[in-house]
Amino acid sequence: MRTKKEKIINFLSKALFLTAEHAFFASLVLFLLALAFGFFLFYQFSIIANMEKFNDLEEPFSLKRKTYEEVLNSWKADENRFIGSDSKEYKNPFRAGKELTD
Numbered sequence: 001m002r003t004k005k006e007k008i009i010n011f012l013s014k015a016l017f018l019t020a021e022h023a024f025f026a027s028l029v030l031f032l033l034a035l036a037f038g039f040f041l042f043y044q045f046s047i048i049a050n051m052e053k054f055n056d057l058e059e060p061f062s063l064k065r066k067t068y069e070e071v072l073n074s075w076k077a078d079e080n081r082f083i084g085s086d087s088k089e090y091k092n093p094f095r096a097g098k099e100l101t102d
Contacts, residue, residue, distance in 0.1 A: 002010075019026045
């Protein structure tokens with residue numbers, strides 16, 4: 001009487017040889033499984049998500065004035081820093097003691 005380990009090894013070796021003998025059909029099955037899994041993921045996260053309504057929101061979305069102004073000021077500061085970076089001249093690191101404009 002065989003042990004469970006021998007039965008499992010025997011089954012796996014037969015399955016591997018069967019797969020190797022019919023490689024085209026094995027790859028076709030794997031491709032169809034991947035396609036079905038991809039469709040399932042697309043259905044779950046795209047189609048169902050679009051069908052659900054957001055009934056949880058009891059009050060409409062509104063911005064707080066102070067937070068909006070802080071974000072706007074931060075964007076303006078970033079834009080001014082970006083514009084100011086054009087006029088700055090840097091030293092050439094490859095020429096010892098010489099300016100970039102030389």
